[in-house]
Structure formats: C-alpha cells, structure tokens
Amino acid sequence: DVKVTQSSRYLVKRTGEKVFLECVQDMDHENMFWYRQDPGLGLRLIYFSYDVKMKEKGDIPEGYSVSREKKERFSLILESASTNQTSMYLCASTQTGNTEAFFGQGTRLTVV
Amino acid sequence: AQKITQTQPGMFVQEKEAVTLDCTYDTSDPSYGLFWYKQPSSGEMIFLIYQGSYDQQNATEGRYSLNFQKARKSANLVISASQLGDSAMYFCAALYNFNKFYFGSGTKLNVKP
Numbered sequence: 001d002v003k004v005t006q007s008s009r010y011l012v013k014r015t016g017e018k019v020f021l022e023c024v025q026d027m028d029h030e031n032m033f034w035y036r037q038d039p040g041l042g043l044r045l046i047y048f049s050y051d052v053k054m055k056e057k058g059d060i061p062e063g064y065s066v067s068r069e070k071k072e073r074f075s076l077i078l079e080s081a082s083t084n085q086t087s088m089y090l091c092a093s094t095q096t097g098n099t100e101a102f103f104g105q106g107t108r109l110t111v112v
Numbered sequence: 113a114q115k116i117t118q119t120q121p122g123m124f125v126q127e128k129e130a131v132t133l134d135c136t137y138d139t140s141d142p143s144y145g146l147f148w149y150k151q152p153s154s155g156e157m158i159f160l161i162y163q164g165s166y167d168q169q170n171a172t173e174g175r176y177s178l179n180f181q182k183a184r185k186s187a188n189l190v191i192s193a194s195q196l197g198d199s200a201m202y203f204c205a206a207l208y209n210f211n212k213f214y215f216g217s218g219t220k221l222n223v224k225p
Contacts, residue, residue, distance in 0.1 A: 042116075042215050050211045092157075092213065094213060101207075105156060
C-alpha cells in the first residue's frame with residue numbers, strides 16, 4: 001500500500017518558535033509538495049520539489065522554507081511561527097507524468 | 113500563478129439525483145492534466161478521476177464523469193445517482209509542466225435524504 005506519512009497529526013506551537021513539519025513517501029516519487037488548506041481558500045501551494053535538493057516556490061512561500069536532502073523526505077520549516085500560520089498543512093507526492101497525487105493525512109498546526 | 117476556479121462554495125443535491133460541480137482552469141501550456149479529489153470530514157484526500165489534455169474522450173470512473181471542454185477551459189465533475197456518502201468537499205486540480213500541481217478553492221457538497 002503506497003504511503004505518504006506526515007510526522008504529526010496535530011501540533012501546537014508558540015509564536016516565534018521554529019517549527020518542522022516532516023513528510024515521508026515510500027513510492028520513490030520525484031515530486032513532493034507542501035500545501036496549506038484554509039476554509040474558502042482551498043489548497044494553496046507553498047513549495048514544491050522535483051528532485052533532491054531542488055525546490056521551487058509556490059504561491060505563498062513567505063514565512064516558510066523547505067528542505068529535501070533525501071528523495072523520500074520533504075520538510076517544511078517555519079523559521080519563526082506566527083498566528084497567521086495556524087492552518088492545516090498537507091504534503092503530497094507525484095511521479096512525473098503520472099496521473100495521481102498521493103496525500104498525507106495532514107497536520108493541523110495551531111500557533112498560539 | 114496558474115489559476116483553478118471553482119465558483120460554487122457549497123451545493124445541495126437530493127439523494128439519487130445527478131449533480132455537476134464546476135471547474136475552470138487557466139493555462140497556456142499545451143500539455144496538462146485535470147483531476148478531481150474528494151475530501152470527507154475525516155480530512156483525507158481521495159482521488160476520483162483524471163483527464164489528460166490530449167484525451168479525446170471524457171473520463172469516467174463509475175458514477176463520476178468529467179465533462180471536459182477544452183476550448184472553454186472547463187473540467188466539470190458530474191456525479192450521477194448521488195449517495196449520502198458523497199457529502200464532502202470536492203477539489204478540482206491541475207497538473208502543469210508535468211510537476212506543478214494546483215488546486216481550486218473547493219465545493220462543499222451536501223446530499224439530502
């Protein structure tokens with residue numbers, strides 16, 4: 001069974017903390033994505049990566065960075081968490097040219 | 113940003129009736145893919161159906177069909193014979209340049225008994 005696994009289902013962090021959201025896939029997919037999901041806004045692309053150490057900004061990269069040191073792992077980093085980053089974060093992966101994205105279960109992050 | 117537009121924030125449909133969820137996209141790429149995902153209240157994203165830009169026929173998967181109108185840049189999802197379990201958020205998505213994956217804002221579908 002193919003899998004995309006996010007390290008935490010729920011997280012509560014304080015304003016100003018550095019936050020790491022981890023995502024691991026076991027399908028040898030080249031492409032990995034981080035989205036945030038907010039009511040009425042759908043899924044907005046933060047960053048994506050098409051290869052190890054390669055990354056591209058999505059639509060809303062401000063306040064975030066990413067790391068992809070290994071093919072199977074894509075990390076989202078909030079350098080200094082703020083309350084407006086309270087959201088649901090979804091990781092996904094795809095094989096280039098394939099017809100489906102596979103999603104993790106999501107991480108609901110609350111910044112207080 | 114390449115845009116995906118879903119103009120229906122919420123919809124109601126009577127059980128056993130058909131319903132159409134609208135989606136338009138905006139790209140100049142000649143090659144792209146169009147997708148629909150279902151997100152129940154539990155939060156997982158469930159892949160429903162895929163349409164390639166070069167596909168001549170509309171995609172179908174069981175009760176789901178994708179009404180692809182390339183000239184209008186629309187990719188509407190049709191659900192036939194709605195069931196109570198179809199109540200969920202539905203997202204339209206597009207894959208550009210083989211690896212950029214964008215989503216619409218979603219439509220919340222409620223199926224009434």
